[in-house]
Structures are given as C-alpha cells and as structure tokens.
Amino acid sequence: MPSRSTHAARAPTTDEPARASAPVALARRTTVERILDTAEELFARHGYFGTSIRDIMQACGLEFSLARYHFGNKDALFREAIGRRAGAISQQVIASLDALLDSLGDAPPSTAAIVTALSAPAFEHLKSGERGWHNYLRLLTQNSCLRERPDLTAPFYDQYSPAAARYRQAFALALPEADPDTVRLVQRFVESVFHLVLNELYARAAKSNAQVKASALSPAEVERMRTYLVRFAVGGIDSLARPTPDNPDS
Incomplete structure (x- = not known):
C-alpha cells in the first residue's frame, strides 16, 4: 500500500538534522488514522x-486525492479498516x-463459560464507550453481507x-460427544x-440518537444484552450438540 511504502532518503545536512523528518512522519500517520x-x-x-471514498473524505475534511495516495482504492481502504484491530x-x-x-x-469448561469468555472483550469495549471499538465491532457485524467478497474480509479472518x-478446541472439550462438524x-x-x-x-442506540454514538449504549444495557447472549447461545448449543429424548440421533 502506498501509505506503507518507503521513499528513498537523502542524507541530512548539518543544517537539517535527521529528526527533522519526524513531524512529517507524524503528519502522515495522523492523516492515515x-x-x-x-x-x-x-x-x-x-x-x-453504501459508502464511497468520496463520502469518507468529505466526512473527515480531507482531499479526495489523499485517499488514493494512501490506500489506492476503496477495496484496499476497507481491508485496512477491517484488519487494523483484528x-x-x-x-x-x-x-x-x-x-x-x-x-x-483439569476440569472441562462449560459452554456457558466459553461463550462468556468469547464475548467478554467485545462487551467490555462497548461498556467503555470508546468510539473506535464501538464502530469496529459494528463493522464486523457486516461480514455476513460480504460472503461473495472474501478478499475484503480476509484481513480480519487471517488474524x-x-x-x-x-x-473450537474449547467447545470440543465442553462437548466431548460432538463430532468436529458439530463443533464447527x-x-x-x-x-x-x-x-x-x-x-x-x-x-x-439508534432509536434514541439520530447519529449513533458510543455513549448511547449504557453499561447496564450492554450487560443485560450480554446475559441474553449467553443464555440464548447456550440453549442453542444444547439443542445442536446434545441428543434429546424425542430425537436420540440428533
């Protein structure tokens, strides 16, 4: 990517110390960020x-050409965005x-404990109100809409x-009778x-804010939804992975 390229450097003179390039590098990083x-x-x-490079550059108040210079095209910009926190x-x-x-x-984990551990970091980010993580986690929910473009989501899944x-290994420990396909x-x-x-x-959050903000998600609401997630997921796992009296072969 152009933003990661290294330009040929010239030796600094006595009137131009090497550290003079630091503000330039900082400015480049700030622009990219x-x-x-x-x-x-x-x-x-x-x-x-639903998003164009022009939309992005207008929103951050920068020249359109800078996006082309640092990222090349929209695909490259999206891949960088979805991969940077992965x-x-x-x-x-x-x-x-x-x-x-x-x-x-040596005790095996329960499915509830695994789901809780899996979701804990994301929900802590949401409760913190940090806008960057709020946006990033919302971005990840869009991955299912891009199944025909795995090249766009590869930077996330690779990491x-x-x-x-x-x-998967933890779920296999919790469900010793389940075959690998069921665990997946x-x-x-x-x-x-x-x-x-x-x-x-x-x-x-959108119902109470015309423009969604991290502060719109109260910690209490986030925690309540985390509890629902664990209960619903565990119920589904029990149905998927464990035989029932009515269907012993399920």
Whole structure:
C-alpha cells in the first residue's frame, strides 16, 4: 500500500538534522488514522456498498486525492479498516479463554463459560464507550453481507483464525460427544447470535440518537444484552450438540 511504502532518503545536512523528518512522519500517520477512523465509522453505519471514498473524505475534511495516495482504492481502504484491530481482538479473546481454562485446572469448561469468555472483550469495549471499538465491532457485524467478497474480509479472518481455533478446541472439550462438524456448527451459531445481539444494541442506540454514538449504549444495557447472549447461545448449543429424548440421533 502506498501509505506503507518507503521513499528513498537523502542524507541530512548539518543544517537539517535527521529528526527533522519526524513531524512529517507524524503528519502522515495522523492523516492515515483520520481516514481510517472515518472509514471505520461510515462502513460500519452504511456498509461497504453504501459508502464511497468520496463520502469518507468529505466526512473527515480531507482531499479526495489523499485517499488514493494512501490506500489506492476503496477495496484496499476497507481491508485496512477491517484488519487494523483484528490482531488486538484476537489476542484479547485468547487471553479471556486462557484465564478461564487456567481457573478450571483439569476440569472441562462449560459452554456457558466459553461463550462468556468469547464475548467478554467485545462487551467490555462497548461498556467503555470508546468510539473506535464501538464502530469496529459494528463493522464486523457486516461480514455476513460480504460472503461473495472474501478478499475484503480476509484481513480480519487471517488474524482472528488463531482465536477461532482455540475456541473450537474449547467447545470440543465442553462437548466431548460432538463430532468436529458439530463443533464447527456450534461455533458459527454462537458467532451469529453474537452479531445479532450487537445489531440489537446498535438498533436500540439508534432509536434514541439520530447519529449513533458510543455513549448511547449504557453499561447496564450492554450487560443485560450480554446475559441474553449467553443464555440464548447456550440453549442453542444444547439443542445442536446434545441428543434429546424425542430425537436420540440428533
């Protein structure tokens, strides 16, 4: 990407110390971050197809040409936006699972504990009111609309794959009678429910704010929806992965 390219450097003179380039580098980073912050918010609110580069640049008050210079095109900008927090959230959900497993010793985790650990980092971000994470998590709920464009979401899934693998292993421990295909289905089900709950939170916030703001999500409301997520997901897992008296082969 152009924003990551390294330009040929000339040796500084005695009248021009090497550190003189630092403000320029800082300005470049600030410009890129402003574009990414705005892109993250608009893509989250209007989706990939409902947002143009011109919309983004007008919203952040920068020249259209700067987007072309730093990112090239809309696809590249979207990939950068959806990938830039992926490594962080992946590490956070792995750490949440590690803390759970460490607390249990050799005992297997429950499905409720796994779902709670998986969702904990995201809900903590929402309760903090930090706008960047609020927008990013909303952006992730749009992934299902881009199944025909896996190239756009690859930067997220590539970085999140270690966390996804760890949680599949945890669900397999909690459901020792389930085959690998069922475990994968359980994980997809939980992720889908998670996105539905997030979308419900954003919809509730939108009703009270013409422009959705992080502050519109009260910690109490976020925590209440997290409880619903765990209860609903665990009920679904029990139905998917455990045989019932009426259908012992299910």
